[in-house]
Amino acid sequence: MEIYSSEEQQVEAIKRFWNDYGKAILGGVVIGLAGLYGWRYFQAEQREQAEQVSAQYSQLLEQQQSEGSDWLASAKGFIDAQGDTSYAVFAALLAAREAIDNQQLATAAEHLSWVMNNAKDTPVQAIAQLRLARVQREQGNYADALTTLALPVPASFEGQQAELKGDVLQLTGELAQAKAAYQQALASSEQSRPLLQVKLDELAHITAS
Numbered sequence: 001m002e003i004y005s006s007e008e009q010q011v012e013a014i015k016r017f018w019n020d021y022g023k024a025i026l027g028g029v030v031i032g033l034a035g036l037y038g039w040r041y042f043q044a045e046q047r048e049q050a051e052q053v054s055a056q057y058s059q060l061l062e063q064q065q066s067e068g069s070d071w072l073a074s075a076k077g078f079i080d081a082q083g084d085t086s087y088a089v090f091a092a093l094l095a096a097r098e099a100i101d102n103q104q105l106a107t108a109a110e111h112l113s114w115v116m117n118n119a120k121d122t123p124v125q126a127i128a129q130l131r132l133a134r135v136q137r138e139q140g141n142y143a144d145a146l147t148t149l150a151l152p153v154p155a156s157f158e159g160q161q162a163e164l165k166g167d168v169l170q171l172t173g174e175l176a177q178a179k180a181a182y183q184q185a186l187a188s189s190e191q192s193r194p195l196l197q198v199k200l201d202e203l204a205h206i207t208a209s
Contacts, residue, residue, distance in 0.1 A: 057087045064098065072098055072107065079111075084118040092118075096131065109135045116151075126153040126161075133164055142172050159188035163196055170203075179203040 060078050064071045075095040082088035092111045099108035112135065115128035129148055136145035149165045166181035182200045186193060 057091065060091060061094075064094070072102075072104070079114070084120070086120075089115055089119045089124060093124075093128065093131075096128075096135075100135065105135050105139050109139070122154055123157070126157040129153060130157065130160055130164060133168070137164075137168050137171070142168050155188075159185045159193075161185075162188060163193075163199075166199065170199075175203055175206045179206050 057078070060071075060074060063074055072095055075091050075098070078091050079088045079095070082091070092115045096108040096111035096115070099105070099111065109132060112128045112132035116125050116132065119125045119128065129151055130153075133145045133148045136142075136148060145168045146165065149161055149168070153161050162181045162185035166178045166185060169175075169178035169181055179200065182196060182203065186196055186200065189196070
């Protein structure tokens with residue numbers, strides 16, 4: 001490292017350094033500050049947008065108490081506007097339940113299918129899958145219900161999935177397959193399932209085909 005013997009040499013060295021690198025330093029500082037304030041602005045915008053969506057979702061929940069079946073139109077508008085955000089997913093689940101209460105099973109199936117395709121959380125997708133399969137069962141669309149139930153779910157949902165599959169298979173007359181599904185459900189369950197055991201006992205006379 002060069003050692004300077006006088007203040008004049010040090011000043012000249014500083015001047016040379018500044019001439020060589022000053023613009024680059026200033027440019028880096030400007031870019032750094034721009035990036036910092038740009039990031040803070042972005043974060044502020046994100047917070048503001050999140051607060052607005054949260055307020056709109058809260059308003060949607062309040063409207064549900066007073067609008068009745070007309071609320072489904074408001075919910076669909078909110079879902080369409082919010083895309084695949086968590087608020088839109090929750091609104092779609094609520095809309096599906098509202099549609100079921102109003103015997104609008106096709107609308108419920110539409111919302112639940114949307115959740116399955118747009119939810120980012122696997123457990124939420126599994127919840128939508130099971131609810132959709134139940135709706136399809138109520139519609140008499142047994143083949144569609146079995147197709148829905150063939151999709152993978154987290155281990156914690158496998159017991160419910162297998163039991164529901166057994167219910168659908170029993171309705172189609174596939175009793176041996178229904179019994180096998182109930183047995184799978186029982187094996188996947190960590191807790192006692194009295195109702196599931198009853199379903200199995202009713203098929204005790206059925207042998208594997």
